[in-house]
Amino acid sequence: MEQKKQNIALYWIAKGFISFFMVFSAYFSYSHPTDLKMLGFPDYFRIELVTLKIVGAIVLLFPFTPVRVKEWVYAGFIITMVSALVAHISTGDLLSKIIFVSVDLLLVLLSIRYVSKRDLASQKI
Template sequence: MKTANFTYWATTLILAAMMTVVAIAYLVQPSMAQMFHHLGFPDYFRVELAVAKLLGVAALVFPVGARLKEWAYAGFGITFISAIIAHSSVGDPLSYRAVPFVALALLVTSYLTLHQRNHHADDGRVMMA
């Protein structure tokens, strides 16, 4: 149980930090605006995605209802898979696809250990994340 709890928090906090940094970069770095243009997305999508990532981080880190947390996991999963596809479709190098792959691996690990720690608590109670 301790391992699942540690793994959950480690992967979740690393992912949350990554997404927070990326969301802020989307809003303040001109190079990110250029990247979205390069991928063929409108500028407003960059702002929407930044806000959605910050809301998703809050849902993953803070104690919220299970349904909201599930939506955050789903939203991040769709975002990471979409990023891999978008960068692949314009011929970006593998290094551009590596970050979403790493984020997806962290997300899956966080999700699986969340359920492991919630359903296999040592004292039989369901833990709230």
């Protein structure tokens, strides 16, 4: 029983991490519009990115969200992170920013691996 409680706690910590990081990332993108312009993205894309990150983060925290929807949110987050990594590398951005995005991508991938196991285990067929 104790192991089950620990797994549930880790599950919510992983989900919380992904949601927190995406909301923080959305806030940073919204409050620093010149950073995305320096990476070559138009301003309308910044607004779209901010909106979808916030919506995705909220959707992940709802316990009644279907697993299929969560999978699409995770996929969107991974595409966003990989795109950010490619943009930072291709524009010759600071190594610190490249490392930050790389570490965050790795942590999100690890979190998704754990969270998806829990979500699939709780799915009723």
